[in-house]
Amino acid sequence: MTGRFAGSKGRWLAASLTLLAGVALLQQQLLVRRPPRLLSVAVQPIRSGAAALDVTFSRPMDRATVAESPLAPRYPHRWFGQQNRMRLLMESGEPVSGSVRLDLRGQDLRRLPMKPQSLWWDPRPFLLAVAPEDDGERLLMRLRDGRWRPLMPAQQRILQVEPLGDGRGVAVVGDDAELTQQVLLRRVDQRSLSGVSSGLGDPALGALETLESGSLLFVHLSANQRGDLLIQLGGFEPGSDRIWILEQGSDRRRLAFEASGALRLLPDGTGLVLPSFEGLELLSLEAKPGAAPRQTLPGSREVKAFCSGSGRALLVRHWPDYRRSVELVIPGRPPRQVWLGEAGVMAAACDNGGEHLWLVLREAGQQARDRLLLLDAQGRTLLKRSLENWRLSSGAELDFDPVSNQLLTVVRRPGEDDGRVALINGRTLNLTVLDxxxxxxxxxPAGGAWAARTRGPR
Known part of the structure; x- marks a missing residue:
């Protein structure tokens, strides 16, 4: 009796295992025959061209077939990557004047085609300006239709504006008449990427956060393209200096560095530039005091601009005879001098590849006219022009936009108090002064992401 029961139990177990194996095999065959799907697309802030998208599929794809996806208008672009993660890189050169449509298609490695998916993408950045008002100064954003939207309450003065490199926010340093400074961060919800044409639009404003506030002697901000924000501040008390970083908009981490000047985060998020009494030091964000030797560039130098897609940077070097030189720093090579003279270097910028450099120089004398130079990476002058009746405002920078191939700055006329927003064409150096x-x-920078609504088995 016991033997018959054991035998029937064994047969039942074997049948169950066979059934489960059959179900698993059937499911496997169904999944094998299932076509690939588009899972997500995100604006990629770290780029070497004009703009980029990161695309994720459910299966490893044949890149050659994905590269056949139409882009309208037809801007020059290339596809990189392999397996199920790829990147569309829009090449620099032709300015992008509006949104583009990407019709994604392609086949996986088994030659199964994916269902086409259309996406709309506007890679253009938004213009930010600190505008003077009756009650102080206010940070404004210019919308796509040309209107200006306030981003923060008015401050007595706004000393610095630092956009996050992923486009998800902008930080400012403001102060009042009581010597109280504060660091405010306005979160921004970008809508520069959508699965429907009507989904594109101006950013929605998120929370307004106070990151620091108090009687401070100085505050300096620096951001990288990953969205990290470094805050360097010091009070009136000895030993009150602090440096901390808000990593990708979430975790706050204290950094144990001693600097003799303003710290600058590297664009790719790998480290920072640390001014010291010996020169400029390059070190990792994970470095600990005494853990590893630092890379040091001796001399009296300051960082003027990063060429964000190539690891290159523009430095200004101050010489004992009061001359100044501009150097292009290329990883693994000694600095290359691209300009030398007695004029003041008011601002500098470079494109993402470090192949085109822009300088604003101010000659000494009563006129103190500003002139703009366009140089190549060898230091050869490609174009120059005078700003004539305009000159850079105090504290103004040259902020390069690879999407439109334009430089953004603030200029004013001699004798006038208020400056004006100005755009400079990167090719022709033509100056356009806004009202x-x-x-x-x-x-x-533009930002945003799109994700498939449903995610079944891959």
Whole structure:
């Protein structure tokens, strides 16, 4: 009796295992025959061209078939990557004047085609300006239709504007008449990427956060393209200096560095530039005091601009005879001098590849005229022009936008108090001065992501 029961139990177990194996085999065959799907697309802030998208599929794809996806208008672009993660890189050169449509298609490695998916993408950044008002200064954003939207309450003065490199926010340093400074961060919800044409639009404003506030001697901000924000501040008390970083908009981490000047985060998020009494030091964000030797560039130098897609940078070196030189720093090579003279270097910028450099020089004398130079990476002058009746405002930068191939700055006429927002064509150096009065101006990069609504088995 016991033997018959054991035998029937064994047969039942074997049948069950056979059934489960059959179900698993059937499911496997169904999944094998299932076509690939588009899972997500995100604006990629770290780029070497004009703009980029990161695309994720459910299966490894044949890149050659994905590269056949139409882009309208037809801007020059290339596809990189392999397996199920790829990147569309829009090449620099032709300015992008509006939104583009990407019709994604392609086949996986088994030659199964995916269902086409259309996406709309506007890679253009938003223009930020600090505008003077009756009650102080206010940070404004120019919308796509040309209107200006306030981003923060008015401050007595706004000393610095630092957009996050992923486009998800902008930080400012403001102060009042009581010597109280504060660091405010306005979160921004970008809508530069959508699965429907009507989904594109101006950013929605998120929370307004106070990151620091108090009687401070100085505050300096620096951001990288990953969205990290470094805050360097010091009070009136000895030993009150602090440096901390808000990593990708979430975790706050204290950094144990001692600097003799303003710290600058590297664009790719791998480290920072640390001014010291010996020169400029390059070190990792994970470095600990005494853990590893630092890379040091001796001399009296300051960082003027990063060429964000190539690891290159523009430095200004101050010489004992009061001359100044501009150096192009290329990883693994000694600095290359691209300009030397007695004029003041008011601002500098470079494109993402470090192949085109722009300088604003101010000659000494009563006129103190500003002139703009376009140089190549070897230091050869490609073009120059005078700003004539305009000159850069105090504290103004040259902020380069690879999407439109434009430089953003603030200029004013001698004798006038208020500056104006100005755009400079990167190719022709033509100057366009807007009506908007401003103290500072920066670009806020485009951002955003799209994800499939349903995610079944892959």
């Amino acid at each position: 908007q009065p401003a103290v500072l101006a920066r670009w806020l």
